[in-house]
Amino acid sequence: MTTPGEPEAPTVPHPALWAVLYRSSTPFWEAVARHELSLQRCSGCKTWLMPPRPMCPRCQSAESEWVPVSGRGKIHSWVTYPESPHPAFEAPYSVILVELDEGVRLVSNPSGIAPEELEMDMPVEVVFEDVSDDFALYKFKRAG
Amino acid sequence: MTERTLKDKTAIVGIATTDLARDGGRTEYSLACEAVTRAVEDAGLEMADIDGIVKDISDGIDPMYLQKAVGIDNAQYCSDSHWGTSALMTGATAIAAGICNAVVYYRCLNGGSGRRAGNDFRAAREMQDEGLDLLRYDFYSPFGLLTPDGLAAMTARRYLHVHGIDADQVGWIPVVASEYAAKNPDAVFFDEAIGLDDYTRSALRVDPLRDLDCAPGVDGGLAIVLTRADRAKSLRQKAAVVMGVAQGTSTEGELLSNYSRPDIAALPEVRLMGEELFRVAGIDRGDINVAQLDDRYAPYVAMQLEELGFCERGSGVAFCEKGERIRVDGDLPLNTGGGFLGGGFTYGLNVIEAVRQIRGTSSSQVEDAEISLVVSGAGGPADGLILRRD
Numbered sequence: 001m002t003t004p005g006e007p008e009a010p011t012v013p014h015p016a017l018w019a020v021l022y023r024s025s026t027p028f029w030e031a032v033a034r035h036e037l038s039l040q041r042c043s044g045c046k047t048w049l050m051p052p053r054p055m056c057p058r059c060q061s062a063e064s065e066w067v068p069v070s071g072r073g074k075i076h077s078w079v080t081y082p083e084s085p086h087p088a089f090e091a092p093y094s095v096i097l098v099e100l101d102e103g104v105r106l107v108s109n110p111s112g113i114a115p116e117e118l119e120m121d122m123p124v125e126v127v128f129e130d131v132s133d134d135f136a137l138y139k140f141k142r143a144g
Numbered sequence: 145m146t147e148r149t150l151k152d153k154t155a156i157v158g159i160a161t162t163d164l165a166r167d168g169g170r171t172e173y174s175l176a177c178e179a180v181t182r183a184v185e186d187a188g189l190e191m192a193d194i195d196g197i198v199k200d201i202s203d204g205i206d207p208m209y210l211q212k213a214v215g216i217d218n219a220q221y222c223s224d225s226h227w228g229t230s231a232l233m234t235g236a237t238a239i240a241a242g243i244c245n246a247v248v249y250y251r252c253l254n255g256g257s258g259r260r261a262g263n264d265f266r267a268a269r270e271m272q273d274e275g276l277d278l279l280r281y282d283f284y285s286p287f288g289l290l291t292p293d294g295l296a297a298m299t300a301r302r303y304l305h306v307h308g309i310d311a312d313q314v315g316w317i318p319v320v321a322s323e324y325a326a327k328n329p330d331a332v333f334f335d336e337a338i339g340l341d342d343y344t345r346s347a348l349r350v351d352p353l354r355d356l357d358c359a360p361g362v363d364g365g366l367a368i369v370l371t372r373a374d375r376a377k378s379l380r381q382k383a384a385v386v387m388g389v390a391q392g393t394s395t396e397g398e399l400l401s402n403y404s405r406p407d408i409a410a411l412p413e414v415r416l417m418g419e420e421l422f423r424v425a426g427i428d429r430g431d432i433n434v435a436q437l438d439d440r441y442a443p444y445v446a447m448q449l450e451e452l453g454f455c456e457r458g459s460g461v462a463f464c465e466k467g468e469r470i471r472v473d474g475d476l477p478l479n480t481g482g483g484f485l486g487g488g489f490t491y492g493l494n495v496i497e498a499v500r501q502i503r504g505t506s507s508s509q510v511e512d513a514e515i516s517l518v519v520s521g522a523g524g525p526a527d528g529l530i531l532r533r534d
Contacts, residue, residue: 025282050404051283057395077302077408079294080351089288097298097403105403107298109287115351120305137286 024052027066033136035128038066039104050104071126072143073100080115098124098140111139150233151424153240155376155383156531158187158248158369159496164332164488167257168363175252175365176205177213183367188380189246194369196221196238196247198231200491203251210250220244226391228438228491228520230527233389235370245372251492252365256332284401293358293441295400296523297350300443303409304352307458309446311352313465315343317442318356318485320467320478325486328507332362334486357442362488366496377534384502384516384531388425392417392526400523411444413526414451414519422453425530429453432530433513434501435476436494438522439483448522472508480508494518495529502531 024040031038040049044061055062076099084091094115099105110118111127123143130136160182162168162175184191194216197207201224211219221244225231235247289295304311322338325331338356346356376383394412396405405412422428429452437448446460454476455463464470470478481487481497498518500506519528 077298077305079289079297079301079353080348081288081294082348082351084288085290086288089290093288095284095287095289095294095298097302097408107284107287107289107401107403 024054028052029135031066031068032128032138033134035136036068037071037126037138038068039102040064041067048102048104050106069104070101071138073098073106073124073140075099075118075120075122075124075140076105077120078110078118080118094118096124096140106138109137109139111141113142150236150240150389151387151426152373152385154236154370155373155385155534156232156368156495156499157371157376157379157381157383158183158185158189158367159499160186160367161330161493161496162252162365164330164362164364164490165256166332166360166362168254169257170254170363172204172252172254172365173209173213175254175363176203176210176250176367179252179365179367180210180214180248180250183248183250183369186381187246187369187371189369189371191215192217193246194248195219196235196244198223198225198235198238198247198249200227200231200251201225202227203253205250205252216248221247226521226525226527228527229389229495229518229529230391230521230525232368232370232386232495232529233391233527236386236389239370239372245375247370248367249370249492250365250367251490253490254363255361255489256363257361289401291350292400293353294350296358296441296444297353298403299400299408299523300357300441301352303443303447306409307461309458309461312340312344313461314357314442314446315340315354316461316464316467316470317439317445318343320464320470321439321442321483321485323467323471324480324508325482328481328486330507331482331486332488333360334482353441353443356485359440359484359489362490364488364490366490366492368492368495368499373534382503383534384499385534386529387427387515387532388421388423388530390417390421390424390528392420397525402523409447410457411447411451411522411526413524414448414522417526417528418452418519421528421530427515427530431515432476432517433515434480434498434510435478435517436481436483436498436519437479438494438520439479439485440489440522442485444522445478448519452519472510477508477510480506480510491520494520498529498531502533 040052042056043063045059078096124140225234322334325334392413449460498516501513516531
């Protein structure tokens with residue numbers, strides 16, 4: 001429901017909401033909604049599984065666990081969209097690939113870092129932004 | 145050592161493209177019918193001779209409906225494969241195994257005007273609705289990494305960084321592609337060749353990729369006919385004999401977004417495929433007279449040159465510098481029809497150019513071209529083909 005003075009809700013659903021479609025990743029997003037970064041790891045050989053999947057490619061174990069991670073890492077690469085392909089994103093905006101201290105890489109957005117300030121190997125740490133009551137996104141700010 | 149069972153067993157004897165256009169205004173079904181009919185005619189075969197059909201998994205036209213329209217009544221082999229030459233590998237395998245005698249490959253799409261996930265968000269979303277690439281949309285879309293161009297740009301930046309490459313120098317690849325395209329009447333893009341200045345002044349698509357680094361979509365269809373090499377001798381066209389064909393996939397593969405593998409600035413599946421391709425063909429890199437690589441994204445051309453062993457890792461951009469090595473009189477004439485950058489992104493198009501080089505009918509003909517290489521699938525499953533004159 002729209003209250004007076006508020007902008008009208010966008011007619012195209014936010015891409016964040018697509019995430020819930022994929023079952024293997026549901027625990028990941030449930031943790032993010034609680035402002036926790038938790039990744040899937042093979043219970044057998046302890047290989048990190050990102051993106052999540054039903055089986056470990058190293059030992060073929062179907063048993064896995066969700067393990068909280070540090071949320072600290074470095075920028076491994078990034079791109080900047082000068083024009084937005086979707087109304088949910090205001091251009092220019094950047095997308096970063098973060099390599100966590102655990103060695104796992106996550107696609108995300110920078111928080112409080114302008115596109116021209118991004119640098120390779122810049123230390124970053126996770127922050128959370130609520131999208132709705134039960135959905136949040138993880139982003140990365142400069143490490144303090 | 146594995147027996148080289150596919151070497152010299154088959155030959156490409158028919159090729160055809162429909163009109164290629166930014167907006168063709170025709171259905172993919174009608175494009176497929178025209179391309180297949182004309183390729184069979186080009187081979188000097190009758191439709192009744194075709195007993196096998198292969199296509200890319202992403203092609204929308206089901207062989208059943210193609211058969212109903214073009215009159216292939218008694219096919220005994222139909223198969224989907226990955227992109228580009230991997231479908232031809234499937235066809236060559238079936239012929240070599242004695243399953244069928246003549247296979248037609250087709251690839252038809254409205255990539256310029258309609259359904260393709262280039263930089264078009266709606267097309268990307270449509271693909272998601274079809275159940276393709278759910279992982280990509282799960283972990284990338286929420287952050288606005290919505291297009292294949294963006295996915296490729298992430299890899300490109302890391303590649304440029306790791307090897308200390310000046311991004312402007314990548315421009316030689318589209319510059320030379322534009323020179324070839326300007327000479328090729330079939331190539332939709334680049335009526336005139338551009339210079340490096342045009343490249344460095346051009347708009348950023350998704351930084352660090354420029355518009356000129358990204359092959360545009362195109363509407364059109366193409367078809368290729370493959371038959372037994374012994375039968376090819378009596379047919380209408382000069383045969384392009386399949387010396388070698390190979391595929392490769394690797395660790396943590398995705399389509400363009402191979403971000404979980406140890407080194408994202410590499411294409412390990414191209415390396416794997418290339419080593420096998422040269423092994424089965426029984427030739428070396430220096431024996432290649434002309435090459436068509438996958439130039440959907442310009443930096444990936446440099447990466448393929450490295451992974452295929454034409455130059456050292458990190459030196460693919462330098463290999464193309466000033467264009468001297470890759471022009472028609474260079475050491476390795478590259479993408480001589482203008483590539484996907486000049487002709488539009490559709491797999492199979494570079495196979496057609498590879499065959500033209502063997503026939504001696506290219507718009508930028510390499511003198512005495514005897515051995516012709518074609519590779520597709522850079523950034524996803526890789527596949528390649530080596531053709532030779534009969």
